[in-house]
Amino acid sequence: MNSTDALPPACVKLLHEKVRRRLTFAQISAELSRDEMWTAALFYGRASPTHKDIRQLASLLSLSAETLEEDFHMAGPPMRDICNTPTNPVVAPFCDAIKLYEPAIRSILVEKMGDGAVSGPHMKVRVEKIENRQSEVRLVLESKYVPYQSW
Numbered sequence: 279m280n281s282t283d284a285l286p287p288a289c290v291k292l293l294h295e296k297v298r299r300r301l302t303f304a305q306i307s308a309e310l311s312r313d314e315m316w317t318a319a320l321f322y323g324r325a326s327p328t329h330k331d332i333r334q335l336a337s338l339l340s341l342s343a344e345t346l347e348e349d350f351h352m353a354g355p356p357m358r359d360i361c362n363t364p365t366n367p368v369v370a371p372f373c374d375a376i377k378l379y380e381p382a383i384r385s386i387l388v389e390k391m392g393d394g395a396v397s398g399p400h401m402k403v404r405v406e407k408i409e410n411r412q413s414e415v416r417l418v419l420e421s422k423y424v425p426y427q428s429w
Contacts, residue, residue: 285322285323286323286349286350286352286353287349287352287353288346288349288350288353289320289321289322289323289353291339291341291346291349292320292321292335292339292341292346293321295339295340295341296321296339299339302389303317303318303321303382303385303386303389304389306335306338309334309338310331310334310335312331314386315379315382315383315386318379318381318382318383318385318386319378319379319381319382321382321385322381322382322385323353323356323357324356324357324378324379324381324382325356326350326355326356327350329347332346332347332350363377372417387423391423391425392425393425393426394423394424394425394426395423395424395426396421396422396423396424397421397422397423397424398421400421400422401419401420401421402418402419402420402421403417403418403419403420404417404418404420405417405418406418
């Protein structure tokens, strides 16, 4: 099964043009003045574009803004149906975020590091309180990236 088989037509068009033009999510997000992860999530049907986003993407990728707008409208809300989430209120939001952004995280990792996998046994996890922000926390996952081998 192709990774684009379950995606809305707008997302398939965006991914096709991204690959065809050899653009990265970092390059596209800079054009949109958006975060790289949000941009990748949009391309995988996990975020909703504004009218401005659609016009900018259409211009950047030489697509019809009207058709792109219709495609996003016909697709309905982003795919955010996440199941099997732990019930622990401390852990559940992190699991939700990983599941929600999984295709975006994977695509950006491959763009930056090549085809490979994050090593679980090498994973270091840190929880940081963000200074000068009353109730914000940062979770940092740091690990070895192991490239897949060809033989």
